[in-house]
Amino acid sequence: MNNLNRQQAVDPAVADLLSDMDRKKRLSSLPRAMQKKARKDAARHKVGLDFPPALHEELRQVADKEKISISSLTAFFAKRGLDEYKAGQIDLVPYMRISRSARFEFVLSLEKVRD
Numbered sequence: 840m841n842n843l844n845r846q847q848a849v850d851p852a853v854a855d856l857l858s859d860m861d862r863k864k865r866l867s868s869l870p871r872a873m874q875k876k877a878r879k880d881a882a883r884h885k886v887g888l889d890f891p892p893a894l895h896e897e898l899r900q901v902a903d904k905e906k907i908s909i910s911s912l913t914a915f916f917a918k919r920g921l922d923e924y925k926a927g928q929i930d931l932v933p934y935m936r937i938s939r940s941a942r943f944e945f946v947l948s949l950e951k952v953r954d
Contacts, residue, residue, distance in 0.1 A: 888913075891949060 866877055890898070895909075902909045923929045934952065935945040 894949065 866874055869877060898909050898912055902912045905912070920929065924931075931947060934947045934949075936948050938944060938946045940946075
């Protein structure tokens, strides 16, 4: 008799549901304090950004001076910049240069911001 291993095909929606059930089961087995922390961490949206070292240092210095996190400072500046951009107060064209990446047509030059 030929013993062939058949892979079970699982619908992606079913796999997602099972994964969610496993996560909830693991979460319910934790102590209450750890459950609260796990829920809070799951609700956060972490983003990794590449900043030039000098910009990162400037942000760190302002955050230290104001006694706030770099993350919240960067989020504040990003939100403020987006609001100004949407209001037509920021023109990106003078800062654009051709990108060497096939993924993006342009990149923004931070060196021109100081001009």
